[in-house]
Amino acid sequence: MSPLKLKKGASSHSAYDLKSGYGDGIEQHTLAVIVENEPGVLARVVGLFSGRGYNIESLTVAEIDHTGHRSRITIVTSGTPQIIEQIKLQLGRIVTVHQVHDLTVEGPTVERELALFKVAGQGDSRIEAIRLADIFRANVVDSTLESFVFEITGTPEKIDAFADLMRPLGLQEVARTGVAALARGADSLV
Template sequence: MSPLKIKKGTSRHSAYDLRDPHSDVIESHTLAVVVDNEAGVLARVIGLFSGRGYNIDSLTVAEIDHTGHRSRITIVTRGTPAVIEQIKAQLGRIVPVHEVHDLTVEGPSVERELALFKVAGTGDKRVEALRLADIFRANVVDSTLGSFVFEITGTPEKIDAFAELMRPLGLAEVARTGVAALGRGIVEG
């Protein structure tokens, strides 16, 4: 019987946390933070990142409970496992923070992003842009004689791939919402 060929820390879907907390490998993590919906809370959370030199790759915020005045902040950030643990611990100490979840390590999750792409072009480039948009299931939400605005929803990787294909066809502008994410399965407790 041959040994399993599992590289340490390669699968975020593993039943075991195989990552070395002392590793210097940079990882991307999606954090979901539930906070009180009051003035200054977002600034305090963002201040934690900027004050310590941590980068934010994506940030989305919306109220999730109107009666309880709670909002959910979804942050995609990068760092070593030790830095990610430090970020989570420091977020948990901020007073209006109720919950901090690292969706990357808590199990399977669903991540989606919405983007708008303005693609300017005529002739064959215009036809090719429409063909690729159909393949990616992007919707045309505005059209003029010289440009299209496409709306696309999907994983950040899908959005990036669509952008790369549109670039040579006349990509003029991009607007992205940032990642919205939820853990899969039943919530216990």
């Protein structure tokens, strides 16, 4: 009987400890899924994720073709490369799914998110909140004597950074749309 050929870092105590060729690192991917615009499609897509224990970090859905009755679901998810491949294959098997694109691996993309922030404060806190909003190019869309509502658009990292700075100044509430993403260049998914 020949000995097992173990990869570096693997233990010789158990076959369960063997390293896969996919790597074990968790990666974040943005998927664009073109689907039929009909009742129950979103439930089937979300059911695939929940039924297998996959996480959805961001989800946006909108109709993109009125005459063709198609919608685009943009999903940000994370997992090992093997899990991401499983997600893409299983999404492709859903009857109402026309296309599945992994924007993360297909090339450069533009990703943006819209968020609304309610910040309550008085005196210096209000002045500092407006100063920071100006730096982040956030717009004041509502104002009272006790609070502001800021609108900000940008990458998820920019939104997170703005939230971190607003917390000590009286951040009360946040509403985020989720990531909208498009591949750069002239090519189109539809």
